[in-house]
Amino acid sequence: MSSKVYLALQDNDTSRYIVEAIEQDNPDVVVIHQPAMIRMECEGQLVVKKATVEEKMGQSWDVQELHLNLVTIGGNVDEDDEQLTLSWNR
Numbered sequence: 001m002s003s004k005v006y007l008a009l010q011d012n013d014t015s016r017y018i019v020e021a022i023e024q025d026n027p028d029v030v031v032i033h034q035p036a037m038i039r040m041e042c043e044g045q046l047v048v049k050k051a052t053v054e055e056k057m058g059q060s061w062d063v064q065e066l067h068l069n070l071v072t073i074g075g076n077v078d079e080d081d082e083q084l085t086l087s088w089n090r
Helices: 013-025 050-057 063-068
Strands: 004-010 030-034 037-043 045-049 070-074 076-079 083-087
Touching: 004 013, 004 045, 004 083, 013 030, 013 037, 013 045, 013 050, 013 063, 037 045, 045 050, 063 070, 063 083
Parallel strands: none
Antiparallel strands: 004 037, 004 070, 030 037, 045 083, 076 083
């Protein structure tokens, strides 16, 4: 079984800021642009940090707003007010 986690978002303006933040916080992430969506894959763990997304957007952002643009997700989700983390339990 692969230990890659993944996250796919609708390809829109809001998601592009989230993708930029994910790329900054996860240097090993692979970003794949597909028709109408952006898929991100990472070995082991992928983190979406509220502070980084807010920095990119230039405004307040709630981690749960990620679900408004979410297409699919692969991995175990650990979510709180500050970040969402995807990983596989080992």
